Amino acid sequence: PNYCSECLRHYIIILVALRCVIRHGGKIINGEKAPENSMKYMASVQNKKGRHVCGGFLITEDYVVTAAHCNEAIPTHVVLGNHNLKKGNHEKIDIEKKIKHESYRDVEHGNDIMLLKLSTKAQLGSNIQIIQLPHADMNLEENEVCQVAGWGSTGNLISPDELRVVDVSVINPQSCKEQWSPWLHLPDNAICAGGYGTKKGFCQGDSGGPLVCKGIAVGIVSFNKNFKCKYPDVPNVYMDISKYREWIDKILRTARHFN
Template identity: 40%
Template sequence: MGLIHLLLLGALLPHLSHSARVSVGIVNGTEAKPHSRPYMVSVQKHGRHICGGFLVSDMFVMTAAHCWKYGDNMTVVMGAHDLSDNRTSTNMAVKYYHIYPEFALEGLNDIMLLQLNGGVKKSPVINWIPIREKKKPIKANTICSVAGWGKTSTNGNISVRLMEAEVTVVGRKSCAKSWGSTFYAPTMVCTAGRGGFCKGDSGGPLVCNNTAVGIVSFFELENCDYLSKPNVYTKIANFVRWIRGIIHNSK
């Protein structure tokens, strides 16, 4: 896999070395104001956080396709800030796993919709976020943000409280040059900066102007702290027709 580190890829490719099995958290960030991101969810298996995700409707969570493997039964925790405190959170089982048909383990088309086993109601701690539908590239140097419950450094600990960090969009040509054609595709968007994601935040949203524009996908292998390559996200706008079709057909 070269320098790419797909989050939780070990769950999908058990023959990989241990160093390639770790998931993706927030580096050089700060604790988010509690419930300031009511769309954020913790995707869990057996009561353990494995990925981030975000509500895009009352019945659907968007996350990364590589977070799931055949036979997994996932639950979604909504309305949480501190994962050790369940006073405000709501747990819901996943009914269907909608993985994009052309998802590839190399990081291409890394998007999945989790259809919840019931609808959720908006509240001060639970709400969904709009997604970007325009395929026009986001301008380089745009300031956006990423959030999650993952590790705060390469060798650090998982954060039980939601963390967030500002990131800067990297132009397509620059990102393609850094990663090369083997790993970069037009269905991706990249960021750099002092902050970023690390192990444990797979599937979380890249948010620009209060809109979800990307899904956390992969980063430089075993290096969250001092990146020489941009962080990479799945570009949501390229999948809008598929997303709308899944949501519409569920009604």
Template identity: 50%
Template sequence: MHALQKCLLFTAVTCLIQNALGSEIINGKKADEKFMQYMASVQNNKIHTCGGFLVSEDFVMTAAHCAVKKLKSLSVVLGTHDLKKANKKMRYGVKMMCRHPAFKEVANGNDIMLLKLSKKVSLGGKKPIKLIPLPIQQLNLKEKKICSVAGWGPTEPRKHRSGYVNELQVLDVPIINKDECQKVWGQIPKNVICAGGYKAKSGICQGDSGGPLICNKLAVGIVSFNNDNGCNYPDVPNVYTDISQFLPWITDILKKKKCKG
């Protein structure tokens, strides 16, 4: 393919992605309160903006494009699936945003960020908060493997611009062959996983990026982007950051408790 054609293709894909960040759960179901207790609501000025998930006592993982300009406006809610029930004890300040240094925009990949909380999370109790484990090596997920994704975004396609739901929604999604995903999109980053939204009536949508793609009880992906078509599936595959591609970077931050310089 000539350089100009590549440029035009990249521009077209970027346009599809613009304003298409996030994961409203379309045609999912309400999550059981006894499960997914690692889920986090990442909030700007106490308004839900992205999903996330707890990976250590003082770090939440989310998407890099969820970063905000003013750190003091950022907070994380843990310990509830119903955002209406969130209280002061469930809200944690954010001390540091560790966005992957190679991230520029979602079309280029590297859409991953760790948020260092202002205090450690107390694990256990009547309504326990739990960690979700990460992969320990690079993964090669089999096509059609059923995984799950969760978020607080709207549950109906026509409402994809009108805010979020209060109760966490969860959805099963099949892994999509990477070559097929590349063919349908035209161009996708190398360090991603494709799952759901394609040849199906359900998937993710605008409004709640950063949530986990869960396979075999591991957080293997981070919701990154989809196509901005109003979430009327079937559509192009949904795209997630492949966490297993960033393990040295993640391990370094969790060990040193600070962003890698």
């Protein structure tokens, strides 16, 4: 019994240490204001107080993709159609249903993806558009330049009202695993981009937003290490959407069948 108790105590200490190392992703570091009339697929995922809690992106008229861990913030609605959350016209739509990946446990174990079924269809037009998802056999090239955007803090703990974007480069998967290996085994179906060796990437505040390469949403902002935003020593981690195409398509097919 004493041996088992001691094992459990050490296991709990390790779990707590890991949770201190890993932080949900998000704020855009060394980025700039997103150009007007760009990224029309971006969604601000908000709680009942109207506070922005996560990013997301529109993939059909009534489905938004975000990170599974964003459910911890109890989101109630999304805002579409405007880069500035405080000004201009935008469309607010309630979340009818939240569909987390059935294998999701926590960010360090991967499967950090969630679909938000909207209560009504978004009005696609000049300000709101959907974004294409990758094929299941997608292969990203090392050093390919992509973009990540969001309304998360810019480094001074103050969240901007205007959407910001930054270029990040895709990092070799094996190199990423090696950089993370002292702290955790990188989850399956992960993409690494930005962070390590650069001053560009995401940090806390805009989890769930897309990593966009050549106009396609290839990844979902998941986590980074500690709060090292300006000078991270490991890569930023995203979920690889191509590995979840079958899961996403099945949900969308089922929804169409019942409509």
